[in-house]
Amino acid sequence: MSGRVAVPPFTELVEEHRAMVHRFLTVAVGPLEADDCFQETFLAALRAYPRLEHADALDRWLLRIATRKALDHHRGRRRRPEPSETVDAADAALAGRPESGASASPDLGDPLWSAVASLPPRQRAAVVHRYVLDLPYAEIGRLMESSTEAARANVAAAMRTLRSEVSR
Amino acid sequence: MNGATEPRGRDLRRLAAGADARSAELTDALADAADERGLVDVGIGWVDSPLGRLAVAVTRRGVLEIVFPDRDRDDWLSSLARDVSPRILESPTRAEPVRRQLDEYFAQRRTRFDLPVDRRLIRGFQAATLRALERVPYGSTSTYGDLARRAGSPKASRAIGSALGRNPIPIVIPCHRVVRTGGALGGYAGGLDRKRFLLELEGSLKS
Numbered sequence: 001m002s003g004r005v006a007v008p009p010f011t012e013l014v015e016e017h018r019a020m021v022h023r024f025l026t027v028a029v030g031p032l033e034a035d036d037c038f039q040e041t042f043l044a045a046l047r048a049y050p051r052l053e054h055a056d057a058l059d060r061w062l063l064r065i066a067t068r069k070a071l072d073h074h075r076g077r078r079r080r081p082e083p084s085e086t087v088d089a090a091d092a093a094l095a096g097r098p099e100s101g102a103s104a105s106p107d108l109g110d111p112l113w114s115a116v117a118s119l120p121p122r123q124r125a126a127v128v129h130r131y132v133l134d135l136p137y138a139e140i141g142r143l144m145e146s147s148t149e150a151a152r153a154n155v156a157a158a159m160r161t162l163r164s165e166v167s168r
Numbered sequence: 169m170n171g172a173t174e175p176r177g178r179d180l181r182r183l184a185a186g187a188d189a190r191s192a193e194l195t196d197a198l199a200d201a202a203d204e205r206g207l208v209d210v211g212i213g214w215v216d217s218p219l220g221r222l223a224v225a226v227t228r229r230g231v232l233e234i235v236f237p238d239r240d241r242d243d244w245l246s247s248l249a250r251d252v253s254p255r256i257l258e259s260p261t262r263a264e265p266v267r268r269q270l271d272e273y274f275a276q277r278r279t280r281f282d283l284p285v286d287r288r289l290i291r292g293f294q295a296a297t298l299r300a301l302e303r304v305p306y307g308s309t310s311t312y313g314d315l316a317r318r319a320g321s322p323k324a325s326r327a328i329g330s331a332l333g334r335n336p337i338p339i340v341i342p343c344h345r346v347v348r349t350g351g352a353l354g355g356y357a358g359g360l361d362r363k364r365f366l367l368e369l370e371g372s373l374k375s
Binding site: 006007008009010011012014018019021022023025026027031034035038039042043046047049050106107110112113115116127128130131132155159162163166167 | 174175177178179180181182183184185186187188190191192194195197198201202205207208212242245246248249250253254255256257258
């Protein structure tokens, strides 16, 4: 058995990486669902924290959990009907947010949203990793538990769809 | 091709507008959700006081530590992570009872604390000293020698000094109430100005 490794105080992880995790989730699952996935990501990380066997690249570790939560979220959602209700709920939730000025809220009228929402979940996660977080393909492959080639192919396919959806 | 509207990868970034600020807004709710699930081993919080901004650490057992502002935050949290648990989160909810009672104390509306205490950072000889100290009431003082007798080691007043200096829960465990036999203030981990302030607040030292 390995002994307990010296990992940083969890609050440090939250402060340093919460913005990155929320940025990824906002675009990968949508602004309404992002808050729930964000909480689930950090709760899962807290649960696993005492059993962590190394303290390297904890930002990537968090992002891998967030990626899994995003993919799980889409998997669960496919069984749920009425997508239009979700959009209404998103509008209502964003309007009711305390302390978030209108300028800082995501613009749900942006045509890019519907284009992004039309992407298959793995393509959507990959393209967000590539262009919102600026990660290299090899890293995206590891985060998604596949290969560099798969990451590259997912991002390319996503970009083709985004182009055809937006300029339609 | 419609070059003007065709999205480039980087355009996706505008969809994340507001995410950074939002993530900060979610932090307190995260601490509460984690606490409900028993995932927070140490909750930390901050208390504004006449002695400066105090840091408090609270476990499920009770108050673990009260820290003066001179201590470096990262250094403090790293030792908590090492000595107690790395599952540390800022938790205003956990810190609230401590904050309220300290506020009342500094407003002279409270003369004794009614808070569960987590003694796991108190070790060996220190335990007897701090126990004896808890019998020194608000508004009075004891001496190092007297406390040594009460702790059952009459010759150990030097060891008493160092045990008090490492008191993890100052103010609540009132190590400021111990002075030298002749009336001189002696030492204080939080600095003599703070010790003097506390004794004047309690009325046992005239300003």
